[in-house]
Amino acid sequence: MSKIEEIKPLRIDPKFRYEIARMPDGKNILQCFQCGTCTSDCPVARFNEKYRPRNIIRMAQLGLREKVLSSDFLWLCASCFTCTDRCPQGVEVASVIRALKNLAAIEGRIPQIFRAQLGNLLKTGYICEIPETRIRKRDSIGLPPLPKGNAEGIYRSLRDLRIMKVIGVAKA
Amino acid sequence: MSLNKYIIFLGCMIPYRALSYEVSARKVLQRLGVELVEMPEFNCCGLPLEPLSHEIMLILSARNLAIAEREGLNILTLCPGCAGTLKKTSRELKEDRVLRDMVNKHLSESGLKFSGSINVKHISQVLLEDVGLDRIKKTIVKPLKELVVAEHSGCHLSRPRKHIEFEDPENPKALKMLIEVTGAKCVEYIGETECCGATIAGIDDKVALSLVREKLNHIRDSGASMLITVCPSCHFMYDSNQIRVERMFGETYGIPVLHYTQLLGLAMGINVNDLGFDELRVSPAKVLDKIK
Ligand code: SF4
Numbered sequence: 327m328s329k330i331e332e333i334k335p336l337r338i339d340p341k342f343r344y345e346i347a348r349m350p351d352g353k354n355i356l357q358c359f360q361c362g363t364c365t366s367d368c369p370v371a372r373f374n375e376k377y378r379p380r381n382i383i384r385m386a387q388l389g390l391r392e393k394v395l396s397s398d399f400l401w402l403c404a405s406c407f408t409c410t411d412r413c414p415q416g417v418e419v420a421s422v423i424r425a426l427k428n429l430a431a432i433e434g435r436i437p438q439i440f441r442a443q444l445g446n447l448l449k450t451g452y453i454c455e456i457p458e459t460r461i462r463k464r465d466s467i468g469l470p471p472l473p474k475g476n477a478e479g480i481y482r483s484l485r486d487l488r489i490m491k492v493i494g495v496a497k498a
Numbered sequence: 499m500s501l502n503k504y505i506i507f508l509g510c511m512i513p514y515r516a517l518s519y520e521v522s523a524r525k526v527l528q529r530l531g532v533e534l535v536e537m538p539e540f541n542c543c544g545l546p547l548e549p550l551s552h553e554i555m556l557i558l559s560a561r562n563l564a565i566a567e568r569e570g571l572n573i574l575t576l577c578p579g580c581a582g583t584l585k586k587t588s589r590e591l592k593e594d595r596v597l598r599d600m601v602n603k604h605l606s607e608s609g610l611k612f613s614g615s616i617n618v619k620h621i622s623q624v625l626l627e628d629v630g631l632d633r634i635k636k637t638i639v640k641p642l643k644e645l646v647v648a649e650h651s652g653c654h655l656s657r658p659r660k661h662i663e664f665e666d667p668e669n670p671k672a673l674k675m676l677i678e679v680t681g682a683k684c685v686e687y688i689g690e691t692e693c694c695g696a697t698i699a700g701i702d703d704k705v706a707l708s709l710v711r712e713k714l715n716h717i718r719d720s721g722a723s724m725l726i727t728v729c730p731s732c733h734f735m736y737d738s739n740q741i742r743v744e745r746m747f748g749e750t751y752g753i754p755v756l757h758y759t760q761l762l763g764l765a766m767g768i769n770v771n772d773l774g775f776d777e778l779r780v781s782p783a784k785v786l787d788k789i790k
């Protein structure tokens with residue numbers, strides 16, 4: 327006899343779309359009428375069948391907060407802004423997706439690469455470690471020395487942001 | 499403000515892996531009489547960290563804008579991503595006083611203040627708008643009539659339209675005009691405005707490299723013998739990753755990828771050895787032989 331599976335309804339947060347609409351460039355999310363232009367013109371969607379910007383917008387509109395914010399595909403957006411420029415409803419799709427990533431990040435869902443980049447930034451001002459060989463090469467081909475980052479100044483400017491506490495870099 | 503003197507904003511990617519772009523850009527700007535001043539202090543423009551926090555991006559950008567303001571100079575960048583990000587921040591902060599006050603509060607912690615008194619331009623915008631095609635034309639001593647090239651302007655030179663206000667993203671012309679002034683012929687091809695995938699290279703390599711493959715296939719079919727870029731990240735995807743893509747998908751390309759400033763440098767008669775050609779991964783010998 328087959329077991330009857332328990333139905334687990336998705337949690338819905340009816341205020342979620344207003345939360346996004348208040349974020350920078352997020353306000354037009356309410357205007358999306360699901361035409362699909364964003365997905366059909368998205369370069370990432372062409373090569374990844376899970377990535378569908380239209381679906382992301384719809385899920386956000388419906389208030390499927392947890393489902394959207396926990397999804398890996400959120401981080402696949404290449405920020406090429408094709409969707410933003412072509413949406414007939416003026417939805418700044420790439421910025422809405424960025425807003426969703428920011429919300430996921432504040433909840434501690436942060437891909438490793440961003441932690442590494444932020445770590446480098448706080449040390450040197452650059453998000454990547456510039457290899458010694460590159461620095462020597464600069465010198466040998468007559469390029470001026472690299473401008474230095476002011477680690478202390480950068481830290482001071484960022485330390486009060488909530489995200490810094492989430493990542494655990496802000497000193498108490 | 500002077501149209502012949504800028505503070506140069508290198509960003510992270512140029513010193514990390516595009517010295518060939520920097521060295522050739524400095525050489526051609528010098529020939530054109532454009533003076534560059536170094537940033538006295540620097541941090542990343544913030545674009546790579548925007549997925550993490552829009553506020554981090556704003557603050558990092560605003561720090562750089564404030565530093566350039568102190569020097570009283572407009573910013574010139576070689577990376578369209580840096581230019582777009584600094585422009586966007588400048589615009590957002592100028593339009594929104596509450597946001598500006600918030601950001602300035604963070605900046606004041608290290609003695610900086612954004613007031614919005616300077617402009618930011620990518621080198622291609624400086625070349626077209628401030629230097630002008632006529633002045634560039636006068637420096638061309640060796641027109642590259644033998645060369646047929648394809649261009650890739652990259653997303654951030656024109657998109658999103660509302661922040662960049664420079665190019666038509668659906669029909670970019672700036673780089674084409676800049677190429678044609680060197681005497682080279684610039685062909686059209688399918689998918690010219692498609693993204694290079696650099697921003698997701700660390701997150702989904704397969705998608706990123708598929709995008710590179712698609713682009714290189716179109717260029718191979720277009721009859722162009724090389725590709726010209728104006729972005730360190732696009733260049734990295736098409737040049738350094740070209741061999742990876744060939745291996746991964748069993749393709750053969752051998753398409754040299756030049757920074758625009760290298761092409762312009764050749765047309766100005768600058769010595770090849772001074773234009774960073776030795777840094778390119780795909781051998782540019784094919785190109786150099788043609789113009790001997
Ligand atoms: S293009 Fe705009 S209106 Fe159409 S589905 Fe995408 S976000 Fe919605």
Ligand code: SF4
Pocket residue numbers: 364367368369370371379402403404405406407408409410419420423
């Ligand atoms: S910005 Fe993101 S969602 Fe929009 S088209 Fe580009 S990759 Fe797709």
